[in-house]
Amino acid sequence: MKEVVFGRNNDRMINILRKLKKFDMFSDEDLLTFQQLARVRECMAGEVLIREGDYDSSVYFLILGVLEIVKGDKVIGTLDRSGDIFGEMGVIDGSPRSASVRALENSLVLGLDAALLDRKMKTNEVFFSYGLYRLFSEVLAKRLRETTEENTRLRREISELKKSLEA
Numbered sequence: 001m002k003e004v005v006f007g008r009n010n011d012r013m014i015n016i017l018r019k020l021k022k023f024d025m026f027s028d029e030d031l032l033t034f035q036q037l038a039r040v041r042e043c044m045a046g047e048v049l050i051r052e053g054d055y056d057s058s059v060y061f062l063i064l065g066v067l068e069i070v071k072g073d074k075v076i077g078t079l080d081r082s083g084d085i086f087g088e089m090g091v092i093d094g095s096p097r098s099a100s101v102r103a104l105e106n107s108l109v110l111g112l113d114a115a116l117l118d119r120k121m122k123t124n125e126v127f128f129s130y131g132l133y134r135l136f137s138e139v140l141a142k143r144l145r146e147t148t149e150e151n152t153r154l155r156r157e158i159s160e161l162k163k164s165l166e167a
Helices: 011-019 028-037 088-093 114-121 126-166
Strands: 002-004 038-043 048-050 058-064 067-071 074-079 100-103 107-113
Touching: 011 028, 028 038, 028 107, 058 088, 088 126, 107 114
Parallel strands: none
Antiparallel strands: 002 038, 038 107, 048 100, 058 107, 067 074, 067 100
């Protein structure tokens, strides 16, 4: 992964962040803070951004490209929308990465080291940190809803299969 260098307080970076719907709640001042903490990284097709089992304190936002989520040797999802967040679970609970993330095509991501975010919690920029953690919570809640729906559907199918085998 190669870092794309932007100068401090760079308007180009702020414009990139403004295009990500998930950043609507943040003020320009918040975005300047985010810009100072975050790093834009270019990933080549096939490159692994996150490796399952590794410990890492970064959360990422997809800017451009397509990424796949791999658990073991099975692809379990794809990230292809600008603003998609990944890596937040390990940031929240400090656990090892639960899956790998690999670029399917050349991609651009924004990485934020959560250790830097923790330092912001100790300053007067608590709203900024609150906003990011709220964003993580919304993403996790959406994923949990989808998982619950899938689990319910699969249980229904198993029940129907059992009934058909008993008949």
